[in-house]
Amino acid sequence: MPAIPGPRTPAQLFRVTRAFQRSLPEGLEHLHDTYGQVSAFGLGPTRTHFLFGPDANALVLGNEENFRFSGAYDMLRPIAGDTALVTTDGEPHARRKRKARPSFHRGGAEESTRLILAAIDEAIDRWRPGQYVDVHGTLRSAIRSAMLRQFCGERLAAQEGPLVAELERIHELMDYPLPRQLVAWKLPSAARRRALAAIAAVDRVLYEEIQRRRREGDPGGRGHRSGKGSRDLIAVMLSEDGPAMSDQEVRDMVVSALIAGYDPVGSGLGWAVYNCLNTPGVWQRLRDEAHDASSRDTSSGDGASAARGRELSYTNWAVQESLRTHPPVVMSPRRCVRSFRYQGHLIPGGSLVAVSAYITHRSPAVWAQPDRFLPERWDASREGHRAPTPFEYLPYGYGGRRCVGASIASVVLPTALSRLALRTTLNLRTRHPQFGGIPALIPRDGLFVEVEAPPVREGAGGVLTRGPR
Secondary structure (H helix, E strand, C coil): CCCCCCCCCHHHHHHHHHHHHHCHHHHHHHHHHHHCCEEEECCHHHCEEEECCHHHHHHHHCCCCCEECCCCCHHHHHHHCCCCHHHCCHHHHHHHHHHHHHHCCHHHHHHHHHHHHHHHHHHHHCCCCCCEEEHHHHHHHHHHHHHHHHHHHHHHHCCHHHHHHHHHHHHHHHCCCHHHHHHHHHCCCHHHHHHHHHHHHHHHHHHHHHHHHHHCCCCCCCCCCCCCCCCCHHHHHHCCCCCCCCHHHHHHHHHHHHHHHHHHHHHHHHHHHHHHHHCCCHHHHHHHHHHHHHHHCCCCCCCCCHHHHCCCHHHHHHHHHHHHHCCCCCCEEEEECCCEEECCEEECCCCEEEECHHHHHCCCCCCCCCCCCCHHHHCCCCCCCCCCCCCCCCCCCCHHHCCCCHHHHHHHHHHHHHHHHHHCCEEECCCCCCEECCCCCEECCCCEEEECCCCECCCCCCECCCCCC
C-alpha cells in the first residue's frame, strides 16, 4: 500500500503551512497542485486527509454513515455548542433540523429576503456619489442586522449594537488563518480570551430571553412579529409544534444560525457584486433585467421581490456562476468512522477527511475555462450546455447535511443583487481582492467601490428612486 502523499521535509511543511497561512483556498490549491488528488497534512488529531474531485465529494458527502460531523468541527464547538447542527449527527441532528425548518424554508426565506432588502435599501440610501464604500462589509452588516431580527426577534434586535460587537469579537478568531486558528484555540491567548468572553456575553443575552419567554408564557416574544405570519427562530424552537427543545438546544440553534447565516450569505452577495462589476457588461445586463421585471409588475417599483427573484434568469445565472468561482463553503471536513480505501490509499478509521468545493469548482477536468466568470454557462438552451452533477457543483454542501441557510441564500442572493444593480452605479476599486475567512470565504481587506450617480431609467424622465415597499 503506497504511502499517502504529503509534505514530509521541513521545507515542504513550511511551504504548505505558509500557503494555508495566506488563505484556505491557497493552502488547498498548494496541496492539490503539489501532491495530487489525495494528500495528508498535519499532526496528531489535526492531521487531515484531503481528497479532491467529484468522486471524492460523492464518496465523503454521499455516505453519512461513515463520514460524520461529530469530531470534525470541534473547533466550532465552543461557539456553536454541543447540540448545534454542525457538531451533531443522526437522530438528534435530524430532530433539531426539523424543528427549525419553518425559519429556513419558503416562508422563512421570503421573510428573510424582505428584511434583508429593507436593510440593504437603508444602506444604499446613505451612499453618495464620489463616496468609497466597502460593499462586502456594508452588505454583510445589513444582512446580519436583518437576520438578527429574523432569528432573535425585535426585543434582541433592539440590542443590536452590543450584540454585534460581541459577534465581531468571535469572528476575529474564527477568521484567523487556519494554522494560526488551530494554535489559538489550543493555547491561552488574548484572541481566545476575547472570543470566549464574547461567547459568554451572547449566551447571557440569549438565555435570559429564552427563560423570560418560558417564564412569561410568551414563546413568541413581545413584538416578535416583523411581518404577517412571521415568527423568529427562538419562537419556532420554543413552539409546541414538534418535539420540545431544551434551553441549550434553542441557544445553540440560534447562535449557529446567526454564524452560518449572515457570513455565507454576505460572502455570496459580496463576491457576486465583485464578479459582476469586474466583468464588462454584466452589471448593465442585470439592471436591464431588473427594469424589465419592474415594467411587468406595476404593483411595486423596487424591481426585485422574493417572488420575482426566482424569475430573473440572467441574474440567477450570475449568482450561480459567482458561487462556482467563490463558494462560501471552501472546505468540508468529516471524521470517518471506519477505514476505507481511495485511489489505492488506505485511510484509517477515525481520521479527519476533507473535500473541497473550491477545488472542484475550479477544476479544468469539470469546467471549461474554469477561471473565467461566465454567467452564460448556466443557460440550459446554450449549445453544448451540460448541467453539473450535485458533486461537481456544491456551494452549500450536499444532501441531508446541506447548509441549513441554503434555502434563504437561493432566494436572497438573486433578489438582492437585482436590487443593487437597479439602484446603484458602482465603480469597482478593489481589482485583486485577497482571500480571507474560514467559516465563509471573504475578501480579506474589504471590497471597495466608488459610488457614482444613481442610474437613470430610460424614458422615466429622471433619476430612478426606490419604489414604495
